[in-house]
Amino acid sequence: MIVEADGPFDFKKTYNYMKQQDDCLYNVVDETVRKAAVINGYKVLFEVTGAPCGANVEVLVNEGADESDIQNYVRDWFDLAYDLNDFYAHVENDDRLSPHLNTLYGFRMLAYVDIADAFMWAVLGQQINMKFAYVLKRRVIEHFNRHVLYEDVKYYLMPSAEELAALPTETFRDMQISTRKAEYLKGVMAEIDKGPLSKKSLLKFDSYDEVLKFMTSHRGIGPWSANTVLMRSLKYRNAVPVGDAGLKNVFIKTDSIEKPSTAYVEKEMRRYGRHSMYATVYLWETLKE
DNA sequence: AACCAGGTACCTA
DNA sequence: TAGGTACATGGT
Numbered sequence: 143m144i145v146e147a148d149g150p151f152d153f154k155k156t157y158n159y160m161k162q163q164d165d166c167l168y169n170v171v172d173e174t175v176r177k178a179a180v181i182n183g184y185k186v187l188f189e190v191t192g193a194p195c196g197a198n199v200e201v202l203v204n205e206g207a208d209e210s211d212i213q214n215y216v217r218d219w220f221d222l223a224y225d226l227n228d229f230y231a232h233v234e235n236d237d238r239l240s241p242h243l244n245t246l247y248g249f250r251m252l253a254y255v256d257i258a259d260a261f262m263w264a265v266l267g268q269q270i271n272m273k274f275a276y277v278l279k280r281r282v283i284e285h286f287n288r289h290v291l292y293e294d295v296k297y298y299l300m301p302s303a304e305e306l307a308a309l310p311t312e313t314f315r316d317m318q319i320s321t322r323k324a325e326y327l328k329g330v331m332a333e334i335d336k337g338p339l340s341k342k343s344l345l346k347f348d349s350y351d352e353v354l355k356f357m358t359s360h361r362g363i364g365p366w367s368a369n370t371v372l373m374r375s376l377k378y379r380n381a382v383p384v385g386d387a388g389l390k391n392v393f394i395k396t397d398s399i400e401k402p403s404t405a406y407v408e409k410e411m412r413r414y415g416r417h418s419m420y421a422t423v424y425l426w427e428t429l430k431e
Numbered sequence: 432a433a434c435c436a437g438g439t440a441c442c443t444a
Numbered sequence: 445t446a447g448g449t450a451c452a453t454g455g456t
Contacts, residue, residue, distance in 0.1 A: 268438040274454045275437085320452050322439080364439045388437045426437075 143209065145216045146196040149226035152248025153192030156220060159427070160252060164276035166283050166298050167259065178290040178297035179256070181207040181215050187290045187297050188212055196222055203290055221250045221377070229420040238396040239421065242428050251423045253374050257341040258303040258334050260375035264367035265326045266319070281317040282306070303334035326362025333360060341375065350378055379419045382411040392425045 154173070161170045168177040176189040187203035199216050201209070217223050226248070233239040254260035262282070267275045286301040307328050314324035333339040339360065347353035350372070357368035365384040372378035383389065385404045389411070393402040397410070414421040 264437095267436095269436060269451085270438090270453070271436040271455055273436095277454085318453070322451055326439085362439070366438055370437080383437070385439095386437050387435080391437095 143199050143213060144193050144196055145199055145213050145220075145222055147220075147222040147226075147250075148224060149228075150248040151196055151220070151222060151226070151250055153190075153197060153220075155246065155249040156252060157192070159249070162430075164273070164280070166276075166280045167300055169295070169297060176202070176297060177219075178203075178299050179215065180299060182211045183207075185290055185299070186212060186215075187292050188216070190216060190220070202292055215255055218255045219253055221253050224250075224377075224379075226250065226420075229417050232417045233414070233421065233424075236421075238392070239424055239428075242424065242431070245431070246424055246427055249424070249427065251374070251420065253377065254371075255375070256300050257339075257344070257371065257375045258306065258331060259300050260371045261330050261334065261339070261363075261367075262306070262327060263374075264370045265323055265330065265362055267370075268323065268367065278317060278319055282314075282319075285309075285313070285317065303331040307331035307335055323362070329361055330363065344376055350380055353378075373419045373422065377419075380416045382408060382418045382422060384408050386422075388426050388429060389422065391429060396425075 157170065157173060157175060160168065160175060168175055174189050174191050176187065178185065178187045180186070184204065184206040186201065186205070186207050188199055188201045191198045197216055197220055199212065201212060204212070230243060234243065254263065263275075263279065266278045283298045283301070286305060288299040288301055289296040290299065309328070311321060311324040311328065314327065315321060319327075330339060337343055339357070344353055344357070347356065353376075354368050354372065357363050357371065358365060366386055369381045369383045372381040373383065389407055390402045393399055393407055393410070399406070411418050411421065
């Protein structure tokens with residue numbers, strides 16, 4: 143089945159992005175992405191390939207989810223419901239972004255449909271290099287060993303927030319996750335499980351300011367982590383990962399500043415308004431060139 | 432071998 | 445409010 147994109151979508155570019163990451167919650171090979179997930183309570187394994195106007199989805203294993211729910215999952219995951227032309231129209235004359243729009247044309251943000259995944263990554267990713275952060279994530283996922291087996295290959299599933307909240311701190315320590323991060327993770331996962339930090343409840347807030355304030359009132363969730371989750375899971379298109387090291391590196395190049403302050407970067411990024419999220423994602427990509 | 436990682440909480444003045 | 449520090453460990 144085909145999931146159509148609103149505006150340009152270049153599957154290959156998002157595919158290449160996914161290939162560079164080392165996220166064990168999807169499997170990337172031969173221009174195809176496979177992912178196991180629990181959708182609407184049912185275990186599903188599906189694969190995604192590029193299609194002329196969107197993504198092509200093949201379901202390999204399905205324990206009972208509706209096809210429309212799987213389509214919606216893919217639409218959310220690859221952010222296909224967003225009109226990317228709206229972003230391009232806004233930044234076509236932007237000095238930082240315009241030189242890269244041709245190269246990045248059709249590239250879309252890869253989202254975290256599962257908010258526990260988004261929060262876990264936000265906490266694990268704090269202050270350490272990404273390679274190591276992925277090692278830590280993989281250790282957590284493999285520890286639970288929840289998976290869908292298909293043609294002798296394991297496709298890992300994200301453990302539930304409840305399971306993560308119950309994991310002893312010393313088990314996290316054995317994985318070389320710091321005591322502090324273990325506490326952050328357990329606390330956040332418990333709040334997802336209980337409800338306050340669940341996707342459903344966070345989506346009920348009516349303003350960015352309010353939801354940001356609520357999220358950052360939780361221990362371990364600062365402005366960077368909250369905005370990361372707002373971007374990648376809740377799709378707040380005006381979110382900015384305040385304090386982000388990568389974004390500072392972008393500004394060293396684009397604005398020729400030796401050491402950009404968090405305040406300066408935030409002020410400049412806020413000028414992108416409702417396009418801040420895509421501005422961020424695109425500027426991160428420019429660092430790889 | 433320092434210094435930096437897609438930070439945050441906590442402390443001090 | 446502003447500025448410093450511990451955390452914990454791999455990468456470069």
